[in-house]
Amino acid sequence: MVLAGLVPHFVHATQVTGSPLGLVFWATSQAERQFVGDGLLYYLAIFPYRLAGDLGGVLMAAGLVAAYPAVRRLRRKGAGGEPVPGARRRAFLGLTSVLIFVLLGVATDGEPRFVYLPVVLLTVLGVQALAEAAGEQRRRLLAAVGVLALLTAAGTARVVAHGAMPGPTGQARSTVPVARALAHDGDPCLLVTGYEPETGWYSGCDAVTYRQYRAAPPPAAGTRVAFIRYAHGRHQPGDRALAELTRGLEPTVRRFPATGVLGAATVVTVRARG
DSSP states (O other): HHHHHHHHHHHHHHHHSSSSTHHHHHHHOOOSSSSSHHHHHHEEEEEHHHHHHHHHHHHHHHHHHHHHHHHHHHHHHHHHHHOTTTTTHHHHHHHHHHHHHHHHHSSSSSOOOHHHHHHHHHHHHHHHHHHHHHGGHHHHHHHHHHHHHHHHHHHHHHHHIIIIIIHHHHHHHHHHHHHHHHHOOOOOOOESSOOOHHHHHHHHSEEEOOHHHHHHOOOOOTTTEEEEEETSSSSSHHHHHHHHHHHHHHHHHHOOOOOOOTTOOOEEEOOOOO
């Protein structure tokens, strides 16, 4: 059934790229990962508080524990053993969650929003497994889990707000003023930067990474192309590589003072010739 549901994707990918896995490989090539598997290491490093909180981590672990015997029971059933109610559902949810973590962790850079689905699936599976294990005490157990969830949510929110948010907030103090200074003025505009999501959002222009810019066809003639580099930025070229990107054009250089953790920004603007 899973493979049947993927048939439309394989057909479209073959039409567009010439390979059933072409879109997967293309998406992987666009990821800003440092090495294969760094996304998976990132998920392990931020588990559990930035993914599910302390209580959520316990429930996810319970979900994994419940899924393992379910997979073994299905294997025994395939060998002629007795079917076990609910084993198929537990095995499917558990294996799906693990595969999403592994595949996305290997194929892309790590982002918590990428793995919300497996976090939710394992949490639900864990709650169900604990409730069934409690037997007649399941109501008390579920009530206790609910109370603990409310208590730990406040603590987790405080940890995230004071531990995880200062980094993105300091980064935004660098990127947002530059993006707004380069805002869409009516002419087509393209911003090339290592921080393309927020830069594109606040400027109203199209935004791509340097890797994407090199791989894409030249922008349309007349497009205002701005190459943004920060003193402490990521995924950006050096002076020689930037000179190659602007060769034959008439660059205009603007500098912005440091207003965040990325330091001062230098913007080289050119007009594309198509």
